[in-house]
Amino acid sequence: MELLKRRIQEDGVVKGSDVLKVDSFLNHQMDIALFQEIGKEFYTRFADCGVNKILTIEASGIGIACITAQFFQCPVVFAKKSKTSNLDDSLYHTRVASFTHATVSDVVAARAYLGPEDRVLIIDDFLANGEALRGLMDILRQAGAELVGAGIVIEKAFQPGGAQLRQEGVRIESLARVASMSEAEGVVFAD
């Protein structure tokens, strides 16, 4: 998606060799006009898949998921990072490791809102090692829901998550795939 790649080139900030800060337009301040173009693009790619629910994870996936859901005319469920170990039977539960923050989070979603009748598109802002995506997939497996695919805004294609998951048969559509980046050279896209 050229508009997005240009925006990353212009306003993204590379820190070290693997941090890409896009918080001026994507995951802290959110450019809603850009989100509309992103949502439209996800719809173009997944329009014929019978999507009836979008699943994302708090917090930075929520805005993109909601704008995207307007095109699919479906509800959004966001999985929550649980702060309590107070997990009851009404919840699906999985664990998500974060390489960036060196933590493991408990992630939950209410059983009431995901089930075998659902054809689900996962939406998230970033894909790197794929841990968040695997966590959401685990929730869908528990729900017996069908995973249609994952719409990702920025994939760090130099990290292994995307390649591994595609090899396992997951359809992943990433709107900008970063092949490499550095403070000196900036961002180089994969395609």
Next chain:
Amino acid sequence: MELLKRRIQEDGVVKGSDVLKVDSFLNHQMDIALFQEIGKEFYTRFADCGVNKILTIEASGIGIACITAQFFQCPVVFAKKSKTSNLDDSLYHTRVASFTHATVSDVVAARAYLGPEDRVLIIDDFLANGEALRGLMDILRQAGAELVGAGIVIEKAFQPGGAQLRQEGVRIESLARVASMSEAEGVVFAD
């Protein structure tokens, strides 16, 4: 807003005397068609205020804020609940108490995205004791930004936040004001 009140009557679940669960349509599963009506209503109420930015707080305010921002054609900033004490000079910082969870959170927003040029509408899903709203107002004060008002989806009018803040001169527009509620009687609206 009648559509919203009907939805709360139909799908909201009262627990005890002060918990109103609306996670089937507002803050876990999100009904985007309803959010569009909510956004349109906030726009009707604040259309002539020169809003150029919307501020909310993660996580459940984000979806409503993003859909609402489409009507104002402005960006959204969401304040983050910080898990680290790693606060640097690039951030506004405030503290927000939660009566519900009996916790105090550090809440931050990047200085880069809020300043004296901003006329800000705060959007949130709930108003009860007003602590989250006061935290966001504190961030705006630090930024020198102008607070236009607050758009709230559900106000628990039997808790003191809304009345106190209005007395202090804050313009608050709540789309559904709950006067009282109980498991036996359900929800009674204030107007």
